[in-house]
Amino acid sequence: MFSRLKAGIARTRDSLVNGVQRLFTGRTRLDAAALDTLETLLLSADVGVNATARIVEKVRRIPANQPPAEAVQEEMTAILAPCEQPFEYKARDDGPFIILVVGVNGAGKTTTIAKIARRLKGEGRSVMLAAGDTFRAAAVDQLKRWGERLDIPVISQGTGADTASVIFDACAAAKARKVDVLIADTAGRLHTQDNLMAELAKVRRVVxxxxxxxxHETLLVLDATMGQNALNQAQEFMGQVAVTALCLTKLDGTAKGGVIFALAERLRLPIRYIGIGEKADDLQVFNAREFTRALLGDFAGSKVEDSES
Ligand SMILES: Nc1nc2c(ncn2[C@@H]2O[C@H](COP(=O)(O)OP(=O)(O)OP(=O)(O)O)[C@@H](O)[C@H]2O)c(=O)[nH]1
Ligand SMILES: [Mg+2]
Structure with a gap:
């Protein structure tokens, strides 16, 4: 699992760690120029202004005997730690636990739903999916194919059907069949599309x-390859929908994975899962320390040599 994570975030690690490693090698303290370089490295990995400032400040203030690499790792873990709040299934007596999945076009919503469904099923939960993306022609089929592959029921109507009505029906079906978790897919949308935002409000009303x-959960799926734009998108979505948790996808395809620190620092929402590939098992429960260890472990554990000795 850990090696999969390490391989998954390899591009972010390469871009960030190699630079930081070069910066730290042979140094026990970082002078102003080196701190500047550290700042630039973090910013260019999309770590974001605030999280970067926190990390740089931490390194500036380290005691003489602490290696700077260790301080970086400590602060990065501290930034992520509040977001480590794994999904916990809570049984309900009035019907299924309902997860509504939202996000912009192509963020990875449908794939993530399949991955979560697979994981929950593996944990012994009964799961049902609602094909709430009635907007894009192939969307219903895409979810149905996942359903067949994973042997998980999918409730759908045709393309062009009313999303809220599909999800409403799915709630009734899930309740009747005593399903544990219902996960509802929705069409990709931008916060500026008023009609589509109104649709989400309607979904929430009928549910x-x-x-x-x-x-019980409104999961915002964000694409890590968007870098800092993922943060903007999240803030815009949160202005319109009561998002309760995040999933960050496509960490495998990008050197901009540092955006997870920006998201954690700014939004402080639970990050339930991270996506590290296209396959059904390429989803991991988010763990702060594991993430920074996978990102930095190669150098933070090693002793920093003192060039002056
Ligand atoms: N490499 C990689 N690809 C991913 C990941 N998650 C999703 N994808 C891919 O991203 C593409 C879009 O995924 P979808 O799940 O269809 O995204 P969506 O948000 O449902 O898209 P719309 O329904 O069009 O809004 C697909 O090719 C997925 O295989 C991931 O973690 N890593
Ligand atoms: Mg989709």
Missing amino acids: GKHQADAP
Whole structure:
């Protein structure tokens, strides 16, 4: 699992760690120029202004006997730690636990739904999917194919059907079949598309008719290859929808994986999962220390030599 994570975030590690490693080698303290270089490295890995400032400040203040690499890792873990809040299934007596999945076009929503469904099924939960993306022609088929592959039921209507009505029906079906978790797919959308944002509000309203406090999770799926734009998108979405948790996808395809620090620092939402590939098992429960260890472990553990000795 850990080696998969390491391989998954290899591009971010290469871009960030190699630079930081070069910077730290032969140094026990970083002078102003080196701190500047560290700042640039972090910013160019999309770590973001605030998280970068925190890390640089930490390194500036380290005691003489602490290697700077260790301080970087410590602070990076501290930034991520509040977001390490894995999904916990809570049984309900009024119907399924309902997860509504939202995000912009192509972020990885449908794939992530399949991955989560597979994981929950593996944990012994019964799962059902709702094909709420009735907008894009192939979307229903895409979810149905996943359903067949994973042997998980998918509730759907045709393309062009009303999303809220599909999800409403799925809630009833899941309740009738005593399913543990219902995961609802939705079409990709931008926060500027008022009609589509209104649609999400309608989904929430009709789901609330089945269970007053549903959806129990509104999961925003973000594409790590967007870098800092993923943060902007998240903030814009959160202005319109009550997002309760994040999933960051495509960490395998990008050197911009540092955006996870920006998301953690700015949003402080639980990061339930990270996506590190296209296959059904390329999803990991987010763990702060494992993530920074996979990212930095290669150098943070090693002793820094003192060039002056
Ligand atoms: N490399 C990689 N690819 C991913 C990951 N997650 C999703 N993808 C790919 O990203 C593409 C889009 O994924 P979808 O799941 O269809 O995205 P979506 O958000 O449902 O897209 P729309 O329904 O069009 O809004 C697909 O080719 C997926 O295989 C990931 O973690 N890593
Ligand atoms: Mg989709």
